[in-house]
Amino acid sequence: MSAVESAEKIPAVSKKRSLKQRLNAKGYKWAPYLFVSPFFVLFAVFGLFPLLFSIYLSLHYGDATGGIDRMEFVGLANYIYLFRDDAWFHSSLINTGWLALASGIPQHVVAIPLAFFLHTAFKKSRNTVIGAYFVPFITSSVAISLVFTSLFSRDFGVVNMILTQIGNVEIFGFQPLGWLFPTENVDWARPQYIKPMIAFVVFWRFVGWNTVLYLSAMQTIPKDLYEAATVDGAKPWQQFFYITLPQLKPMMFFAVTLTIIGNLQMFEEPFIITGGTGGIEQAGKTAAMHLYLTAFTEGDFGTASAVSWLLFFIIAILTWLNNKILGEKD
């Protein structure tokens, strides 16, 4: 066979494509993008679009359900209205701040020592105890709110029953605890009581979650540090303040950030406890509830979107502040 003849046969053999050729084929090039596309498509439709559309809405006025062409561009009028004229928004913002502090601060003030106690006092049964504290966090907030509504019921609630029984304790015809505890049933739905009640429910729900966060951080603190401190003469409470607390700072930053974000968007608990109305004088109405009611009851999506963006800026500023106070400094 001549060289020419053999060369002619080569194309027939090379019809079977090499691995490199196959990898260069169109299908192979697009395959990776195809596999990751579900996330991007879902994110674009349910994440990015609503985000950008809410900016658009916040600059427009009108019923969005009637179609975009029925919306009127109003510039920053929605924001100006919220700042200047919307008294309910102002009160809801104050309520949100009040609830965020009243439920948020105790969460951490209780969770840190509680975690330290669980960390030092429990060895074998620790997980069971942590589990018990964590249950409220994984329980439906609707169920929790309904149970607490029942507990705080004016005429049949357990809370009133206990408090009035203590308040009505009589010694020689005198009620020594009457000045501190109520002697008659309290109407927890009244404006001065509704916020503490909501704050207590939120505190109760999230204290376990924060305890778990702090406990996990404590478990990463090297045992050597405590031993060195013991040899250095630090008593257990000094070890808590000089070793444990400073070592918890990164976790404090994380946990407080979560609390800020969560509490400023507080919705479910106040919504269910106040029956979706915000309560008497709207004392239990939060900014998130105001947003919801403005959008879905009043149909004013423009103002509601502006509320959401204002909330976003408040959360961003507070998180930045938190980062300044508790964040890592190099």
Place this chain on the structure above:
Amino acid sequence: MAAVTFSNLKKRFGETEVVKSFDLHIEDGEFVVLLGPSGCGKSTTLRMLAGLEEISDGEIFIGEELVNELHPMERNIAMVFQSYALYPHMTVKENIAFGLKMTKVEKDEIERRVKLAADMLELTPLLDRFPKALSGGQRQRVAMGRAMVRTPEVFLFDEPLSNLDAKLRGSMRAEIKSLHQELGTTTLYVTHDQVEAMTLADRVVILKDGFIAQVGTPKEIFEQPANKFVATFIGAPEMNLVNAKLENSQVIIGEQTLALPTTYQDQADCALGVRPSDLYLNPRAIESDAIGKLTVNIDGIELLGATYHIQGTLNGSRFVADIATSDETDVTQETGEVELFFDLHRVHLFDNQEGNAIRPNLN
């Protein structure tokens, strides 16, 4: 400063006895090293002295005082940990001053002592740094400074150099040694590194499985090991041990016989021990009235720079010779068998049953 006495000290973790009857007296100002393999109970013993571990049985005295029930801070000890255990959120200065602050020492006095320690350990320029900005050696010095400022009666070191690289370990070893010479504080030092033990200690305590295998000066430990464990644990490469018989003060290894210069009782089952560094290719290199010779099958030769390691087999046992490259005989030419010479005064004999050293007859 104070003496330290351990009397019949024991430590049990559940069913497991980690320290089994530990008796030791450390003189005031002495530097004692606890040396042994992992799990021998050396760190546990140190931690019992520090008060970080409960004592299962026995007594510990610091000076005249029984400290069994005393809190660590009441024992007036200072400890340097393997991990350094520096407080990461405190500066070097705050780390050093922490113990003094906890014991409510006056501010001026704290300043004075921190300055003194920092000067001594060359830490003055680093006082405002945080531990994460320090090198391993600097961290180690901060840990030592923290221990020093409290002017304790006893210094405890728990493998303080094991996290450092070999070069730094050498220089830190010298610093610890000079610090001890300067302060003269009683020191108990735990390590598994025999070089640290040999270079630092006034006396070395070798532990094995919770028992003391031998106590002695580094020289005694090296030259007169009390048993096979100590003989092989100390020295690198480890001592060659070959099964032998003792008859009429002669060591019989297979076909080979060595006539010992001192008299021994007969022993049917014993082991001859020769350190690799005591072996020579050239008998003229040995200054002794009694030179022994063993013929060994060569398995391989390794060049280590200043020395060669001749790896061989003798009577079924591994046999290594550490030969200086300056030896006149060209070791790389050796194949098959090699004759190795040694001073018969420097050989060791061990009872194969108990593992204890066989001493020559006194008469």
